[in-house]
Amino acid sequence: MNAPDRYERFVVPEGVKKVSYERDTKIMNAATFTVEREDHTIGNIVRMQLHRDDNVLFAGYKLPHPLQYKILLRIQTTSQSSPMQAYNQAINDLDKELDHLKSQFEGELAKHTRDY
Amino acid sequence: MEGVSYQRFPKIKVREVKDDFMKFELRDTDASIANALRRIMIAEVPTIAIDLVEIEVNSSVLNDEFISHRLGLVPLTSERAMSMRFSRDCDACDGDGQCEYCSVEFYLRVKCLSDQTLDVTSKDLLSSDHTVVPVDYSDASSSFDNTPNKGIIIVKLRRGQELRLRAIARKGIGKDHAKWSPAATVTFMYEPEIYINEDMMESLTLEEKTELVESSPTKVFGIDPENKQVTGKCMIVGNPSAPPGIPLCGSRWPNMIWDYASGEIPCLFFEKVIVVDPEAYTYDDEVLKKAEAMGKPGVVEIHAKEDSFIFTVETTGAVKASQLVLNAIEVLKQKLDAVRLSDDTVEADDQFGELGAHMRGG
Numbered sequence: 001m002n003a004p005d006r007y008e009r010f011v012v013p014e015g016v017k018k019v020s021y022e023r024d025t026k027i028m029n030a031a032t033f034t035v036e037r038e039d040h041t042i043g044n045i046v047r048m049q050l051h052r053d054d055n056v057l058f059a060g061y062k063l064p065h066p067l068q069y070k071i072l073l074r075i076q077t078t079s080q081s082s083p084m085q086a087y088n089q090a091i092n093d094l095d096k097e098l099d100h101l102k103s104q105f106e107g108e109l110a111k112h113t114r115d116y
Numbered sequence: 117m118e119g120v121s122y123q124r125f126p127k128i129k130v131r132e133v134k135d136d137f138m139k140f141e142l143r144d145t146d147a148s149i150a151n152a153l154r155r156i157m158i159a160e161v162p163t164i165a166i167d168l169v170e171i172e173v174n175s176s177v178l179n180d181e182f183i184s185h186r187l188g189l190v191p192l193t194s195e196r197a198m199s200m201r202f203s204r205d206c207d208a209c210d211g212d213g214q215c216e217y218c219s220v221e222f223y224l225r226v227k228c229l230s231d232q233t234l235d236v237t238s239k240d241l242l243s244s245d246h247t248v249v250p251v252d253y254s255d256a257s258s259s260f261d262n263t264p265n266k267g268i269i270i271v272k273l274r275r276g277q278e279l280r281l282r283a284i285a286r287k288g289i290g291k292d293h294a295k296w297s298p299a300a301t302v303t304f305m306y307e308p309e310i311y312i313n314e315d316m317m318e319s320l321t322l323e324e325k326t327e328l329v330e331s332s333p334t335k336v337f338g339i340d341p342e343n344k345q346v347t348g349k350c351m352i353v354g355n356p357s358a359p360p361g362i363p364l365c366g367s368r369w370p371n372m373i374w375d376y377a378s379g380e381i382p383c384l385f386f387e388k389v390i391v392v393d394p395e396a397y398t399y400d401d402e403v404l405k406k407a408e409a410m411g412k413p414g415v416v417e418i419h420a421k422e423d424s425f426i427f428t429v430e431t432t433g434a435v436k437a438s439q440l441v442l443n444a445i446e447v448l449k450q451k452l453d454a455v456r457l458s459d460d461t462v463e464a465d466d467q468f469g470e471l472g473a474h475m476r477g478g
């Protein structure tokens with residue numbers, strides 16, 4: 001009866017920002033990104049991509065509670081970069097990786113369907 | 117302020133493709149990408165499924181809700197799903213979900229008029245869109261049953277019973293309800309790297325080797341059939357430590373049992389343990405434990421290659437397996453795009469930054 005609608009798990013409510021950003025007040029170049037309506041799928045790939053960045057000193061994510069449909073992503077960088085720059089870079093790199101993956105897959109698939 | 121790129125260039129090797137099944141290797145990336153793709157294939161690639169049912173007549177033995185639920189679970193061909201709209205954000209019908217951009221209409225009208233039980237199946241569903249129809253499993257080459265395919269049974273009717281209804285199918289994702297999941301199973305495994313220490317292995321007797329090979333619950337190891345039962349004469353070159361006139365086997369294994377008397381050498385140690393199928397390994401550690409128990413730790417070493425994955429994808433038939441993978445990549449790209457920082461977030465921070473600098477500066 002009072003069960004929340006199932007779509008609440010993946011539809012961002014009106015007036016809520018998909019990604020919000022909060023600087024750490026005590027640590028330089030550290031910030032927390034709150035990503036609404038996302039889970040381990042996005043959290044983990046972004047975190048792992050951030051770990052490849054030499055300027056990232058810390059990157060971690062958490063899903064605070066299974067019924068709170070958001071993730072918190074915390075990033076600390078060296079002074080050469082900034083959390084925002086690292087975040088953008090990670091997303092761009094992942095996006096390019098997926099473009100590459102897609103063309104690889106299509107190429108392989110074409111090869112395979114031709115043989116058979 | 118453009119940073120250095122840390123992009124990877126993963127590789128794919130397709131091993132097998134069928135309509136509803138495929139197997140491929142994914143290399144040069146990490147588990148986070150592999151797992152993201154798996155999760156998306158299961159829960160976030162959209163398909164079309166019946167979501168609303170208006171029952172006109174139902175005198176069958178199953179109640180309305182039961183039948184509606186069964187209808188929802190019928191897989192529908194969903195090539196259109198990626199380009200369709202979710203009815204909740206369709207502006208052509210104000211979200212009531214009954215227009216051609218976001219829905220497909222179905223009718224089902226069946227009445228039993230004979231004494232023979234009548235099966236109402238997915239084939240009785242009449243679609244308003246010929247591209248969105250119940251999945252046809254008839255050409256699935258199932259050799260074990262030769263009965264003509266009649267679709268998925270929804271309910272059975274006896275004489276006089278009738279079922280009449282209208283159903284609306286909509287686009288959705290598995291995260292909302294499993295009926296929208298296009299995946300039957302999606303799995304990936306790390307590719308195992310199995311190393312046999314040949315020298316140590318040759319210090320084992322044939323019995324011990326067999327024991328080791330058989331300790332694995334899956335058939336990962338075997339005894340090389342090529343080298344098995346070499347009972348003929350050995351390559352003879354002359355053995356410095358053998359009695360004069362007795363030849364030496366050319367084998368590289370020093371502890372071979374020589375039958376000097378006959379001159380024939382039964383090569384008991386010639387049986388070679390080989391890896392038959394590394395992917396049969398389930399990371400159960402049984403061989404490693406056995407090796408340890410035999411006092412030969414390290415005779416076999418197994419590592420998971422952390423950047424190589426073997427995927428198995430099976431679909432319900434709603435989309436082709438190969439299309440499911442492509443759709444998953446596309447959905448992941450869209451998700452990444454959605455989590456990009458918006459301009460106002462960046463701006464707000466720039467102002468904050470200036471304010472912070474100002475405050476710090478005193």
Ligand SMILES: [Zn+2]
Pocket residue numbers: 203206207208209210211212213214215216217218219
């Ligand atoms: Zn609509």
